[in-house]
Amino acid sequence: MAHEEHRKAAEHHENAAKSHRSAAEHHEKGSHDEGHTHSKTAHEHSTNAHELTQAAHKKSQEKTKK
DSSP: OHHHHHHHHHHHHHHHHHHHHHHHHHHHHTOHHHHHHHHHHHHHHHHHHHHHHHHHHHHHHHHHHO
8 A cells, every 4th residue: 555655665764864863973973984884874764765655656646547
């Protein structure tokens, strides 16, 4: 169902935000390697959220066409 993809996308967005905050905190402390790791994780969550959102929108559009 489309709402399930939206829910999962929201979770990924939340996780991305947490990772971005962690990355910023590490960069401020001078732990650039750790900050970079959190930045990569944030990017992965953002990508997953984007893909799930696109799938949900596609399903919603297909339902409205029927």
